[in-house]
Amino acid sequence: MTEHQTREFIKCRKEPIYFLREYGTVRHPTKGLLKFDLWDFQEECVTHFLKNSYNIVLKARQLGLSTLCAGYAAWLMTFFDNKEIYILATKGTVATNLVSKVKVLFDNLPDWLKPYKNKPTIDNRQSVELSNGSKIHASTTTREAGRSESLSLLIVDEAAFINDMDEIWIAAQPTLSTGGDCVVLSTPNGIGNWFHKLYTEAEQGSKMLVGGRSISFNPIKLHWSMHPEREEKWAASMRKSIGLRAFAQEHDADFLQSGSNVIDMNDIFWYKENPTISEGFDESECPHEREPIEKSGFDKNLWIWKYPDYSRQYLISADVARGDGSDYSTFHVIDVEAYEQVAEYKGKIPTDVFGHMLVQVAVQYNNALLVPENNNVGWATIQKILDLNYGNLYWTDKARNFIDINKTQDIHDPYDTTKKNMIPGFSTTSRTRPVMIARMEEEIRSHDLILHSTRLLTEFHTFVFKENGKPEHMDGYNDDLILALAIGVFIRGTMLRMYQVGNEIQKGLIDNMSFSHHPYEFGIIKPKAEKAIPKELTLKVGDSNEDLLWLIRG
Numbered sequence: 001m002t003e004h005q006t007r008e009f010i011k012c013r014k015e016p017i018y019f020l021r022e023y024g025t026v027r028h029p030t031k032g033l034l035k036f037d038l039w040d041f042q043e044e045c046v047t048h049f050l051k052n053s054y055n056i057v058l059k060a061r062q063l064g065l066s067t068l069c070a071g072y073a074a075w076l077m078t079f080f081d082n083k084e085i086y087i088l089a090t091k092g093t094v095a096t097n098l099v100s101k102v103k104v105l106f107d108n109l110p111d112w113l114k115p116y117k118n119k120p121t122i123d124n125r126q127s128v129e130l131s132n133g134s135k136i137h138a139s140t141t142t143r144e145a146g147r148s149e150s151l152s153l154l155i156v157d158e159a160a161f162i163n164d165m166d167e168i169w170i171a172a173q174p175t176l177s178t179g180g181d182c183v184v185l186s187t188p189n190g191i192g193n194w195f196h197k198l199y200t201e202a203e204q205g206s207k208m209l210v211g212g213r214s215i216s217f218n219p220i221k222l223h224w225s226m227h228p229e230r231e232e233k234w235a236a237s238m239r240k241s242i243g244l245r246a247f248a249q250e251h252d253a254d255f256l257q258s259g260s261n262v263i264d265m266n267d268i269f270w271y272k273e274n275p276t277i278s279e280g281f282d283e284s285e286c287p288h289e290r291e292p293i294e295k296s297g298f299d300k301n302l303w304i305w306k307y308p309d310y311s312r313q314y315l316i317s318a319d320v321a322r323g324d325g326s327d328y329s330t331f332h333v334i335d336v337e338a339y340e341q342v343a344e345y346k347g348k349i350p351t352d353v354f355g356h357m358l359v360q361v362a363v364q365y366n367n368a369l370l371v372p373e374n375n376n377v378g379w380a381t382i383q384k385i386l387d388l389n390y391g392n393l394y395w396t397d398k399a400r401n402f403i404d405i406n407k408t409q410d411i412h413d414p415y416d417t418t419k420k421n422m423i424p425g426f427s428t429t430s431r432t433r434p435v436m437i438a439r440m441e442e443e444i445r446s447h448d449l450i451l452h453s454t455r456l457l458t459e460f461h462t463f464v465f466k467e468n469g470k471p472e473h474m475d476g477y478n479d480d481l482i483l484a485l486a487i488g489v490f491i492r493g494t495m496l497r498m499y500q501v502g503n504e505i506q507k508g509l510i511d512n513m514s515f516s517h518h519p520y521e522f523g524i525i526k527p528k529a530e531k532a533i534p535k536e537l538t539l540k541v542g543d544s545n546e547d548l549l550w551l552i553r554g
Contacts, residue, residue, distance in 0.1 A: 025108035052218035057185035060224040070101035077134035087138035095138035160189035192462030224251035301347035314368035317488030320378040340450035355384025374425030436486040
């Protein structure tokens with residue numbers, strides 16, 4: 001090695017940017033082999049890699065980040081002994097392509113700079129091992145991926161699109177515990193996945209434990225405009241060609257508009273930013289999403305935004321869970337005429353107790369039409385509602401999957417043998433579920449439906465189209481409030497016709513029901529203002545009318 005070569009070797013070892021600029025080679029898909037002429041933002045990324053052990057990169061596509069990571073890995077292997085580098089990729093072709101980029105750089109180095117005398121000791125499509133003991137291996141992502149004795153560098157490519165990334169990350173942590181570095185890079189894929197959570201935490205400066213060490217990721221965001229050959233004219237053409245959502249995912253590095261969310265996140269954030277046009281509220285201070293005026297019930301999970309108005313009609317749609325698992329029992333109280341969410345419940349509660357709760361709240365909300373889902377678990381709740389003789393229960397035609405609202409008042413008797421074809425509750429089936437969700441999406445997109453709940457709006461962040469096309473919650477999240485809302489929107493929009501529950505049913509409910517001796521308190525316990533009492537809920541005593549609402553409130 002000449003004196004000049006020795007100086008160059010030392011300089012390249014100290015400065016990876018110089019090494020890649022002067023001696024790096026990349027293969028262009030149409031132009032063949034080219035000198036690795038780093039753009040400014042790529043140089044800044046290498047500087048970040050050197051200064052920070054853990055980096056997470058939110059990027060646009062086609063910015064050369066995968067090639068840059070391959071070049072950075074080649075630099076480590078060339079100038080440092082016994083470096084072990086592991087690359088995780090979404091597909092086998094992507095994994096082998098990254099290793100191929102490392103090989104192209106090695107093969108085109110001058111002989112005096114090559115990290116091996118003859119040939120690598122291991123050289124295949126997914127692995128390269130050099131005579132200095134340094135090696136690189138790439139694989140697709142499985143739950144066992146990343147398991148090794150120790151790693152010098154872990155590169156995770158397109159992390160937002162990797163299934164089971166939470167478990168893969170847990171498995172990989174011991175391999176980094178000896179001081180290894182990590183670079184996680186990806187285009188966005190919606191909200192709620194592992195990559196989104198990790199990047200958000202990195203922006204907030206949150207720390208995590210890795211192998212007993214407290215570390216934090218350094219966030220790097222790379223927008224399409226950082227590409228020196230792209231301008232707004234190019235962006236406008238691409239938006240027109242592939243659509244706004246695809247452009248947001250591929251090029252804008254935008255979590256909100258990317259991914260496969262069932263509901264557009266811009267529509268969800270509309271509820272956070274725009275006021276409710278409603279009498280009694282200061283529009284400039286009360287966005288749709290707001291804290292309830294009361295958190296009631298024995299577990300304080302009954303959130304109330306408006307107290308019952310006995311001149312209005314309500315429906316209550318419910319989704320029933322076991323009460324002991326990861327799912328929640330939920331319901332919404334919807335003002336039918338105003339099309340407004342006025343109350344909501346989300347909690348883990350026994351199914352029979354949930355039935356008591358539904359009836360009590362339904363009575364308080366002017367004998368609301370009660371629409372529980374009649375899935376396997378839901379039958380226990382529905383049976384309790386029937387035992388309590390609640391008359392305004394939704395029934396479904398078993399054969400035709402619809403309800404004749406005009407017959408509602410005639411079919412609440414479960415022992416009526418002429419109504420055997422009717423089943424209580426709402427049936428969510430493969431036919432009704434897509435229609436329910438589509439109707440809900442339409443009402444939210446048009447902003448006709450007034451929503452207030454932070455819990456509900458947060459669930460929409462992780463409500464996505466799965467690979468099979470089915471709209472569901474992401475793994476580790478739930479969609480119980482969403483499904484209860486979809487039932488309510490479906491009933492209100494397609495089956496419910498405005499009608500008055502007869503005075504006889506109201507009187508029958510008051511005569512036959514009392515909650516004052518029940519150990520659970522579900523209802524509204526701190527009304528802010530007295531409401532006018534319907535005549536049907538008063539009793540003539542002497543010259544005055546006595547309020548009978550205490551029978552309902554308990």
